[in-house]
Amino acid sequence: xxxxxxxxxxxxxxxxxxxxxxxxxxxxxxxxxxxxxxxxxxxxxxxxxxxxxxxxxxxxxxxxxxxxxxxxxxxxxxxxxxxxxxxxxxxxxxxxxxxxxxxxxxxxxxxxxxxxxxxxxxxxxxxxxxxxxxxxxxxxxxxxxxxxxxxxxxxxxxxxxxxxxxxxxxxxxxxxxxxxxxxxxxxxxxxxxxxxxxxxxxxxxxxxxxxxxxxxxxxxxxxxxxxxxxxxxxxxxxxxxxxxxxxxxxxxxxxxxxxxxxxxxxxxxxxxxxxxxxxxxx
Amino acid sequence: xxxxxxxxxxxxxxxxxxxxxxxxxxxxxxxxxxxxxxxxxxxxxxxxxxxxxxxxxxxxxxxxxxxxxxxxxxxxxxxxxxxxxxxxxxxxxxxxxxxxxxxxxxxxxxxxxxxxxxxxxxxxxxxxxxxxxxxxxxxxxxxxxxxxxxxxxxxxxxxxxxxxxxxxxxxxxxxxxxxxxxxxxxxxxxxxxxxxxxxxxxxxxxxxxxxxxxxxxxxxxxxxxxxxxxxxxxxxxxxxxxxxxxxxxxxxxxxx
Numbered sequence: 001x002x003x004x005x006x007x008x009x010x011x012x013x014x015x016x017x018x019x020x021x022x023x024x025x026x027x028x029x030x031x032x033x034x035x036x037x038x039x040x041x042x043x044x045x046x047x048x049x050x051x052x053x054x055x056x057x058x059x060x061x062x063x064x065x066x067x068x069x070x071x072x073x074x075x076x077x078x079x080x081x082x083x084x085x086x087x088x089x090x091x092x093x094x095x096x097x098x099x100x101x102x103x104x105x106x107x108x109x110x111x112x113x114x115x116x117x118x119x120x121x122x123x124x125x126x127x128x129x130x131x132x133x134x135x136x137x138x139x140x141x142x143x144x145x146x147x148x149x150x151x152x153x154x155x156x157x158x159x160x161x162x163x164x165x166x167x168x169x170x171x172x173x174x175x176x177x178x179x180x181x182x183x184x185x186x187x188x189x190x191x192x193x194x195x196x197x198x199x200x201x202x203x204x205x206x207x208x209x210x211x212x213x214x215x216x217x218x219x220x221x222x223x224x225x226x227x228x229x230x231x232x233x234x235x236x237x238x239x240x241x242x243x244x245x246x247x248x249x250x251x252x253x254x255x256x257x258x259x260x261x262x263x264x265x266x267x268x269x270x271x272x273x274x275x276x277x278x279x280x281x282x
Numbered sequence: 283x284x285x286x287x288x289x290x291x292x293x294x295x296x297x298x299x300x301x302x303x304x305x306x307x308x309x310x311x312x313x314x315x316x317x318x319x320x321x322x323x324x325x326x327x328x329x330x331x332x333x334x335x336x337x338x339x340x341x342x343x344x345x346x347x348x349x350x351x352x353x354x355x356x357x358x359x360x361x362x363x364x365x366x367x368x369x370x371x372x373x374x375x376x377x378x379x380x381x382x383x384x385x386x387x388x389x390x391x392x393x394x395x396x397x398x399x400x401x402x403x404x405x406x407x408x409x410x411x412x413x414x415x416x417x418x419x420x421x422x423x424x425x426x427x428x429x430x431x432x433x434x435x436x437x438x439x440x441x442x443x444x445x446x447x448x449x450x451x452x453x454x455x456x457x458x459x460x461x462x463x464x465x466x467x468x469x470x471x472x473x474x475x476x477x478x479x480x481x482x483x484x485x486x487x488x489x490x491x492x493x494x495x496x497x498x499x500x501x502x503x504x505x506x507x508x509x510x511x512x513x514x515x516x517x518x519x520x521x522x523x524x525x526x527x528x529x530x531x532x533x534x535x536x537x538x
Contacts, residue, residue: 064410064413064414089416091413091415091416092416094414096414098407098411098414100406100407102406102410103411104408104411105402105403105406115415116415116416116417119415119416120417164415
C-alpha cells in the first residue's frame with residue numbers, strides 16, 4: 001500500500017507530530033499506529049471516510065481525549081502526558097472551531113468574542129473593545145456585535161466562532177467540518193477567511209472537511225486517513241491524480257472499494273436465517 | 283473486574299452514581315478558589331436561583347403557615363391550649379418545615395433549571411468550547427451554581443419561615459380571634475435562637491449544598507440528547523427530594 005504521493009513532510013518543520021497513535025473507542029479500533037505531521041504555517045486538511053476518526057484526531061491534538069498509546073507532540077509538548085494546568089496553558093495558544101460553532105448562548109456576539117480575553121487577561125475595556133471589533137471586522141460581522149447567537153444564521157454563527165477562535169492570535173487553529181450546512185456564499189466566505197487568516201497571521205491550520213472542491217482551494221497539504229492509518233498525503237492536486245486504490249475511491253467518490261459500502265456485519269445469509277442450519281452443521 | 287465496571291443491579295448502579303457524585307463534589311470544591319475569580323457569575327447565579335425563587339417560596343410559605351395555623355388551632359383547642367399556637371407553629375417551621383419544604387421547592391424551581399441549562403450547554407458543546415478556550419467549566423459553570431445554592435437556600439428558608447409565621451398569625455389572631463400578645467410572647471419565650479433557629483439554618487445550608495450539587499452533577503453528566511436532558515431534570519427532582527428527606531432525618535437525630 002505504498003502510495004507514490006505519500007511523502008511525509010520534514011519532521012523538523014512540523015508543529016504537530018503524531019507518532020504510533022493507537023485509539024480504541026467502544027471496542028472499535030479508530031487509529032492503528034498512525035503517524036502524521038502537520039507542518040508549521042500551512043493549512044493541512046485531514047480527509048477520510050466518515051467515522052474514520054478525523055474529529056477524534058482533533059480531540060487528541062487538543063487533549064480532550066487521551067489515546068491508548070502513542071505520542072502527540074504539539075510545539076514540542078507531549079499532549080497526553082500534560083497535567084491539566086499545562087494543558088490549559090497550551091490550549092490558550094490553540095483556536096478550535098466547533099462544527100456547531102458552540103457559541104455561548106447567554107452572551108451577545110461581542111461578549112462571545114471577548115470571552116477568552118476577559119477570562120485570561122486583565123485588559124482595559126477600551127482595548128478589549130478594539131481587539132474584539134478588529135476581529136469581528138475581519139470576519140465581516142462588526143455590525144452584528146450586539147446580536148445574540150440565536151439571531152444569527154449558521155454561516156454567521158460560524159464566522160463569529162471563527163472570530164472567537166482567533167481573538168488571542170493562536171499559533172494553531174483547528175477547524176472541525178467548517179463547511180457543513182453552509183450555502184455556497186457562506187461556504188466561500190468561510191473558505192476565504194481560513195485562507196486569509198492563515199496567510200496574514202501565519203497561523204498553522206488543521207482543516208477537517210469532506211468537501212474536496214473546497215479543500216482543494218484552501219489547503220496546502222492533504223492527509224487522507226482510512227482504516228486507522230495515513231494512506232496518502234500530498235498537495236490536493238497530487239492526491240486527486242493519485243493512483244492508489246484509496247485515493248481513487250475517495251476522490252473519485254466511488255461507492256465501493258477499499259472503504260467498503262457495507263458496515264462490518266455478520267454473514268448476510270446467516271443473519272436472514274437461511275444458512276443458519278447449514279452453517280451449524282459441518 | 284467487569285462487575286466493578288458494570289454494576290449488576292439497581293443498587294449497584296445507585297451506589298456507583300453516589301460515588302461518582304462524591305468525586306464530582308471533590309472536583310467542584312477544588313474549583314471553588316478559581317471560581318472566586320468569576321465572582322460576578324456567582325452573584326448572578328444567586329440572583330437567578332435565589333431572588334427568582336422568591337415568589338414561589340413566599341406564596342408557599344404563606345399558605346403552609348395558614349394551614350398550620352388552622353390545623354393546630356383546631357387540635358390545640360381540644361386541649362384548651364390555643365395559647366401555644368405561636369410556639370408550635372414557629373417551632374415546626376424553624377426546625378422542620380422551613381428548611382425541608384424550601385429545599386423541595388428549590389429543587390423543583392431552581393434545581394431543574396440548573397440541570398437543564400448545564401445539560402443544554404453540554405449538548406451544544408458550550409462546555410467543550412470553554413475547555414478549548416482554557417476556561418475550566420468546573421470553575422466557571424459548576425462551582426458558581428453550587429455556591430449560589432448554599433447561599434440562597436438559608437435565605438429563602440428564612441423568608442419562608444417569616445411568611446409562614448405571618449400566615450399563622452393571620453389565621454390564628456386576625457381570623458380566629460387569638461390574643462395578639464399571647465401569640466407573640468409565648469413564641470418568643472419558648473423559641474431558642476441557637477437550638478431552634480440556627481439549627482434550622484444549618485439544615486438549610488446542607489440542603490442547599492446537596493440540592494445544587496445534584497442539579498449541577500445531573501446537568502454536567504447528562505447524555506447530550508434531548509431525552510438525556512429530560513431524564514436528567516427528572517432525576518434532579520427525584521434524587522434531591524429523597525436525599526433531602528433522608529438527610530433531614532439524619533441531621534435532626536444529630537442536632538437534637
